[in-house]
Amino acid sequence: MLTAILLGFIFSLFLVFAGKFIKGKLAVLSALIPLSLFIYFLSFLPGISEGKVFRQNYEWVPSLGLNLNFSLDGLSLLFTLLITGIGFLVFTYTAAYLKGHDYLDRFYGYLGMFMGAMLGLVLSDNLLSMFIFWELTSISSFFLIGFNNTSEASRKSAILALAITGSGGFLLLAGALLLGNVAGTYSITEMVELSNTIVQDEYYTWIVILLFGAAFTKSAQFPFHFWLPGAMKAPTPVSTYLHSATMVKAGIYLLLRFTPVLGGEELWHTTLLTVGGVTMFYAAVHTLFRTDLKGVLAYSTISVLGLLVFLIGLGTQYALTAAAVYIVVHALYKATLFLVTGIIDHETGSRDVTRLAGLRKVMLPVAIAGFLAAVSSAGMPPTVGFVGKDLVYESTLHFESWSVALTILAIATNVLILYAGFVAGIKPFTGKLPEEYSKVHLPSFLMWTPPLLLAILGIIFGIFPGLIDQSIVKPFVNAVGLNGNAVHLKLWHGFNLVLGLSAVTLALGVLLYIFFKPSAKKEKGIARLDSISPLNLIIGFGNGFREFANWWTRIFQNGFLRNYVSTIILFLVVLVGYAMFTNQNQIPLDLSSFSRMTYYEMIIMGIMFLAILFVVGSRSRLTAVVAMGVVGYAICLMFVIYSAPDLAMTQFSIDTLTVILFVLVLSSLPKYLSISDYKMKIIDGVLSISFGIMITLIALQVLGEPVDKEISNFYAENSYVLAKGKNVVNVILVDFRGVDTLMEISVLTIAAIGVFSLLKLRLRRDDRELKD
Amino acid sequence: MIPQIVIYPLIVQMLLAIILMALWSRINWQRIISISGSILNLGVAVWLFISVWNDGTLTIQAGNWEAPFGITFVADTFAATLVLLTAIAGLAVSSFSAGSVIKPRLKFGFFPIFHFLLLGLNGAFLTGDIFNLYVWFEIIIITSFVLLTIGGEKAQLEGAVKYFTLNILASIVFLTAIAVLYGLTGSLNMADLASKVAEVENRTLVQVNALLFLVGFGIKSALFPLYFWLPASYHTPPSAVSAIFGGLLTKVGVYALVRVFTLIFEIDPFLENVLLAVAVLTLFSGAVGAIVQNNIRKIFSYLVICHIGYMIAGLGMMTEMAIAGAVFYLIHDILVKTNLFMVSGVIYKIKANHNIRKLGDFYADHPKMSLLFAIPIFSLVGIPPLSGFWPKLSLVGEGWSTGNYMVIVGILFASFVTLFVIVKMWGEVFWKSGEKLPQLRNFPYFKNLSKVKKVQMVAPIIMLSFISLYLGFGAENIQTLANRIAFELLDNQEYINAVLRK
């Protein structure tokens, strides 16, 4: 299975280096990859239908609990078959659809990567590796949606899609880690065993909310649905593959996968029913107001996704069987419709339903495919869509509460979905062919066979539901934790309530299709409500956030050095002040250990104090520099008094040198500015003084502590004996701590080089652009 | 036998700096010696790493004075790893500089200063003495001042004034902290301090002391609200300089914080709250800053800040797993940020512009290079399984187990914004068809450079990209390393025993 997943990635990697080969007719050969994978997964069918689960384990990052544990059960198998099967058709279709495109190799690369990621996602038994593949589907879909990268709209939708699914991804990450934390394992199989404890954990609500966040964003549930219509900017093969058949179903997959772990609780059902219900109806209504074929399809897709969530929310055997069937149904007919739309778009250059008509005359096989798909989406017998819809009504009717309301909601949605299917699959082919499209011809068979094949499959499964009943649907239902034998797929259940509801649905749907015509006016009409649409709310929020970001950044990074310094000092003073004054066990200051105060010390300190004030208050630069000199000399005298001759010498020489330096540059230095106003001076003064007081207090506190002179004593005792020097300070400098000194002279050297280059290096004026 | 190997990374860099200084204006020689010296240094760093991996913490006492009397150099796994990363980034930037930095700058000591910087970094990672650490920090900041201002353009100087002032402030705070520490314990050796600080009775003072270190190192590692120097300056010097700055400078601060707070001070609840609050705000503030920028290097600068938050969050939670996450992120970040600034340098050399609104066409014009650049760019975002992803597992996971929900929110928010910003940048720079930019006179466009220079610029990007890929796909190895480092950091007895020869 690892090989199966990696195949897609290897294929894309191969294209990076050998992309040229695939640009010609060889492109179609790449379809062999999904085909062979399809056959490979098909080979598991017998085993799966017998209830087996196939597993493979590889170690990857065991330290983080992340291993490539793959398991193939009924749920996974359905998805793998969809991914590879529809993948095969899409790969084939693309060879013709994008024939001669400059970046065909890239496109296939992204497709391959996406396929691999999708397979990994549905095969992972390890929650973390599942997350990895989840993210990879997002990122590869980003590249696919933005494939026409010079178009701004295309870029924007790609970013929007990634932003929404990506943020969902982070929720999944958080949820996965929390779940792993609660369960003590990342293995989903083990989590199923631990379901009872997980459900009772205090974090259960959190886990569910986070996973729902991930699933709803990925599967375009209200109010996160809006990225999906936007993603229709992608080339049609992408819309087909990602946005109808596979990627958007990842969220559904996630919900199904975790039904046995997290399901059965009130929170789980209510949320899913509400969100799914709202989504399916809201999106279905939207199809009425779309004139772009892809727009119609996008909203009907959202609607179906809502329906699936709704079904998972019902969670009964009927409902989950319905979900399984519906996944198949939808994949078949929606992929067909997308591919058909793609052909129409490719050949006529238009997707406007108000203008397209009568195309059956020029592309009959396509028309047949469209018709079959539309019928299937309408749930007319003998299509598999009919089977699916019946199961939906069965499940709503059998639900323990609100069954009437839920059924009505389902009917209303199905009516609208029917309408959408007809608009997309029938309307372009019926009626009178406009003049402008008379020259349109049937495209390469590579393009029209895939939709036709899918459409026909929809009929075959409808007539012979047994083909999928035992082999796929039962293991699927088993995999989500229910008994798959309870419900059997049948085309004909006899005359009963459900059949009646189906008939009502069909009748209403057809009536709607006949009397309601899509128009640009209606589309504009609903556009007036855009300002309260989730998309615009999110965009508005985004803009608001951007403004906030701007404000925040300008507040802190405001360009004024003094504000930066004040902020830092304030931060320090507040932190330290808090630590010092909130602490209970303050030790009173012990002054007895301090040395006697003498008048000469006091005079020197007094002079120093005044000199410092003089520096601060001086209005002349030179005076300030001279006063700085006085401060330095006072420090030097202090060093003499407190037994530090080396320091005194150094301080004095350095001070003199600093004065010399100042004096040398002073004439080319700016005037001494005194710009700050009175208020500023007060504020800064208060801040500075509190900083100074803080330092003084710390110093006095430290002085009250006992001293440990072990190290100094070692130096003193061994200075001559071991290091052959009597000036201990010097011995420390050149021997005990010689590394410090070596680095100190390096600092000096670097500073000198810096000064030298600052003063001597001038980039020539005409080389102002000469940057690097 | 004395493990002299501990000090070899310092010897090599110092020797290089001296030789390069002696070859003052012979820049061709300098290029050759810098690159080959960096290769040698990489060899030494690998050797050191392997030795430490096999034999455990190695120490050497400078001047043969036993600890705590002399200055000890300690190579534990953490230090050896960082020295190795410095060697890798150093080699990359050395080559990149040889190709990209213009002659006048090279003639004014670029390479010697650069190797002094690497010397400073190695020293800071290896030293076991707190005052000696200060000295290494000073080497680092003075070299960074010089590298930042070399060429003396207006923007450089404006940025440098702020960079300078705030970094000096950091040094002063650091020095103040050392003064307090010495006043309390009479010792400077970090292993010795570990026990001596624990014995101090006045815990308030110890806490105050820890806060001083936090602020001093916090400024250097660009934490909120101390980071202002970084966005003001990182985009002004040559890209080669931004690369080494972006990759390593703030990380030394992080290293110091991790070292000090695992070895010397213990994190009490107050400190933990401060660290975590600072971490979350750093994540937030950096992310928010990156959103509003249009200059590539400024975007990266804010992301440098933002991502420091991950590491501090890991430090603040103080569990083994969280620290391992922080360390993993540190490893990832050093390589990726270095690489990204080099990428921005190549883009600049090609287009002579840094504004993402004006740039474009990269995907159409340079498909292979775009693909290459995608590696560091998407590693930065942490698209799994690229390198930036893995540490988030540990960090978010520990956020849940320690109940620090704000940290989780911060991490996810920062990850999301990083994703958004990078994707936006990708769209603008690589996908969009850009404006027609005016051709600049005298600008050394990439296409006009000699083949050697092109190779010198692109090869390091390839090298670092491959290492990043290894980090991602070989995450198990890195995680094992990070776990070992975290274990050693939290159980510091091995370090202390190795230093004090107990």
Place this chain on the structure above:
Amino acid sequence: MTLDDYLYYIILPVLSLSILLVFIRFFKGPSISDRVVAVDLLVTIGIGIIAIYSILTHQPTFLDIALILALIGFLATVAYSYYIQKRKNK
């Protein structure tokens, strides 16, 4: 009264007083030259204080500092006057 007492209670106070007087001049200025003269004198008196202090503490080592002060204190004066003259020439 021992010599130490004499130095401590008589000589050192007088020297300190002198330094204070000079410092007042430094404070008052009014011109920069006056301040430089004052600083020069401060350094000179500092040498005297160091000498007395070295007697008081019996540490001839401190005389070395006096030596350095005598040698290079002068250079600051040179620098100031250099600057003053240069500025005037501009």
Place this chain on the structure above:
Amino acid sequence: MTDTFIGIIATLGTLFVLLAGVGILRMPDTYLRMAVTTKAATLGIGLIMVAAAIYFNDLSTTTRVLAVIIFILLTAPVGAHLIGKAAYITGNQLWEKTVMDDLEGKYRKTGKNFSLPRNMDKHKEDH
């Protein structure tokens, strides 16, 4: 005996230093202040140093003291000269009772400088 001797010399030296201190404070113009202080201080410090030399009474200290005295004798007048000249060049006013100025016109173009009241030059400082 030696102690008394040291005391006397130190007292003399200190008195000269005090003289310089009072002088620099009291004298009315820069030049007078300089004229009063340089020498007084030099002599005073020289005497104090001699006292120290006698006190320690060994060769190396004595040579060091001699060195200090020589240095001061060499540098003090040069320093005074430099500041004096600088003061003159920058236009420090001579005291109002000054009787003659042979340098007049060499560095300053306009007439008599010493007729101005004392503190006018305050405003000439650079701001």
Place this chain on the structure above:
Amino acid sequence: MKNRFLANLLLTFIWVALTGGFSFANIFFGFVLSYFLLFVITRGAAKARYFKLVPKLISFFFYFIYQLVKANVQVAWEVGTPSFHMKPGIVGVPLDVQSDGQITMLANLITLTPGTLSLDVSEDKKVLYVYSMYITNREDFVKEIKNGFEKRILEISS
């Protein structure tokens, strides 16, 4: 050659005095060091015949001390009493001494004497401008300097 040798010896002596060690090794080291320094500096040392110089130097020294004390007392009185009796001024003194060394020596001695201050030397080195606290008349003042310090300097250095 000879001058350098003398300078060399002088420096060696200062070295020995500073270090306070009269051993052969120290003298030798001082000699080598001074030699090296002089080699670096390459300057002609002052021309002087040392043998005749010594007695004059001694008399000069005492004259200087006398002047120093005399002037200091005068200044002390001026500073110490409440009222001022000064008649300050700047006087240009025409010079007979010619070499830079002599001029410098004269100027420094004048400065060291309280109450006077060498302010400037004219460009052509012919006039020394002296500031003095007590000027009764120009001629007396000039004469005092010329007969005092300048004459003695000429004696010892010619």
Place this chain on the structure above:
Amino acid sequence: MEILLAIIIGTLYASGIYMILRRSLVKLIIGIILLGNGANLLIFLLGRIAKGSPPIIPGDSKVFLDAYSDPLPQALILTAIVISFGLQSFAIVLVKRAHKVVKTDDLDEMNATDEYS
């Protein structure tokens, strides 16, 4: 005595920061120098001070006979002083160049690198 010294150190820190906040390039440098002096004196003070006992082993003995002051802080300060000197000289020249190139002394006008569009 320690109290006075502690106050002086506080004053140095306070005035250093105050000068840095004054918007003027020259004052900025002076502020940095004051802060540096403050930090050095703080090390000195916290290493405990002692009068009249320099850490120099007297002439003919091999070890200290009397009390001696702690040599280690002195060595540290020496290193710190020298490093500050290197930084200060660089700062002085940086300010000189910045003034010449940016043509202002007002730090508030030096904010181009923090601007963005």
Place this chain on the structure above:
Amino acid sequence: MKTIILRTASNYMLPLLLLFSVFILLRGHYLPGGGFVGGLIASIAWVLHAFANGLGDTRKLLRFHPGFLMPAGLAVSFFSGVAPMIFAGKPFMTGLWYPDSLPIVGNLGSALFFDIGVYLVVQGVTLTIIFSISEST
């Protein structure tokens, strides 16, 4: 500055100060002083000369760019640190001592060479900085 007095004085003081600087350098291991202060005094001597005579004259006297002293001095200090590694297999900066004692200097050892390196570097640094500044104004 055009003043004969200073120029003449500085010509006498230069050798005196240089001599003194070496003296301070060498005695550092026993008494206050050492490479750092010694180097500063030497540089101050050169700076004084430059003040009095102009930079050109001082440059001529020096004969080489003072910047050269930096790598040279660093090399001296560095090798005195590395020497024990190479010759004795001891750690970096271990003191190596010549068995007999010399006057002034005392025991001859690697520490002295280290200090000499410091002395050279300090001069190189100070002079490079001051000369560059003087030339640029």
